Amino acid sequence: MDAETATGMSKTALITGGATGIGAAIARRFFAAGWRIAVADISDDFGFDGVLTSSAPTPRVLVRRLDVRRRESVAAFVGEAERHFGAIDLVVPCAGIHRHGPSATFEWSAWDDILETNLNGCYAIIKAALPGMLSRGTGRIITIASELGIAGAAESAAYCASKGAVISLTKALARECAPAGVLVNSIAPGPVATGMLMAVDEYASGAEAELLPIGRYGLPDEIAAVAEALSGDAGTYMVGQIVSPNGGAVI
Numbered sequence: 001m002d003a004e005t006a007t008g009m010s011k012t013a014l015i016t017g018g019a020t021g022i023g024a025a026i027a028r029r030f031f032a033a034g035w036r037i038a039v040a041d042i043s044d045d046f047g048f049d050g051v052l053t054s055s056a057p058t059p060r061v062l063v064r065r066l067d068v069r070r071r072e073s074v075a076a077f078v079g080e081a082e083r084h085f086g087a088i089d090l091v092v093p094c095a096g097i098h099r100h101g102p103s104a105t106f107e108w109s110a111w112d113d114i115l116e117t118n119l120n121g122c123y124a125i126i127k128a129a130l131p132g133m134l135s136r137g138t139g140r141i142i143t144i145a146s147e148l149g150i151a152g153a154a155e156s157a158a159y160c161a162s163k164g165a166v167i168s169l170t171k172a173l174a175r176e177c178a179p180a181g182v183l184v185n186s187i188a189p190g191p192v193a194t195g196m197l198m199a200v201d202e203y204a205s206g207a208e209a210e211l212l213p214i215g216r217y218g219l220p221d222e223i224a225a226v227a228e229a230l231s232g233d234a235g236t237y238m239v240g241q242i243v244s245p246n247g248g249a250v251i
């Protein structure tokens with residue numbers, strides 16, 4: 001059921017990290033389902049097949065270049081989206097980065113960058129959108145964690161720590177916000193074929209796909225489909241849940 005059919009009026013989704021990969025798939029899927037979308041990314045290379053490339057807002061699309069590590073800019077983006085669309089119904093903080101390296105020699109600058117982007121950037125966009133949702137007594141938040149935040153992975157301590165923290169953040173916010181009508185859940189994907197994954201040699205070679213029960217990496221739109229389900233009728237009784245579309249990587 002699309003957003004307009006479900007509610008009689010179009011709903012608004014706010015997505016960070018929406019230029020490429022999973023975030024772009026989420027933006028595309030929600031737009032196709034009739035949602036209004038506010039999409040932000042540190043890159044201005046938005047891959048929306050020419051539909052959403054203009055920076056001029058349209059009645060259903062607001063696209064902005066944004067670094068989620070800059071808290072004032074994040075708050076300004078949420079404010080602009082609220083003014084443009086009236087209200088935010090769904091927040092999907094998807095912006096993320098991954099850096100590999102042995103923990104003994106891992107650079108603090110890389111550690112800080114990962115935590116600032118994956119954890120603080122996630123919290124910043126939620127924090128900015130929460131007042132509006134709480135005042136209206138309705139809203140959905142879907143964080144994008146990772147199965148690695150549950151299972152861990154060698155030479156990925158910062159990334160795993162950031163995603164484990166996103167999971168804890170999701171659970172804490174879920175308990176805090178559900179009584180006020182705002183439902184917070186998380187998607188913790190397994191390996192998904194995006195630029196982030198393919199930057200790692202073992203994944204690019206396909207070797208890791210053969211280890212998965214399903215025998216292949218996920219597609220970005222398979223994660224977007226879970227986000228769509230969680231934001232619709234399938235999510236009305238979901239509170240603080242970590243949903244893992246992962247091809248069987250973690251069972």
Ligand SMILES: NC(=O)c1ccc[n+]([C@@H]2O[C@H](COP(=O)([O-])OP(=O)(O)OC[C@H]3O[C@@H](n4cnc5c(N)ncnc54)[C@H](O)[C@@H]3O)[C@@H](O)[C@H]2O)c1
Pocket residue numbers: 016017018019020021022023040041042043066067068069094095096097117121144145146147188189190191192193194195196197
């Ligand atoms: N691909 C996977 O296997 C996988 C698995 C589990 C979780 N995830 C998570 O899914 C999310 C999307 O990752 P992806 O695989 O689509 O990777 P991706 O690299 O294709 O997309 C990440 C996006 O985040 C943006 N971004 C990075 N830093 C930013 C910042 N400071 N401010 C704003 N935007 C920023 C990038 O420009 C990019 O468009 C990430 O949070 C990632 O950790 C990915």
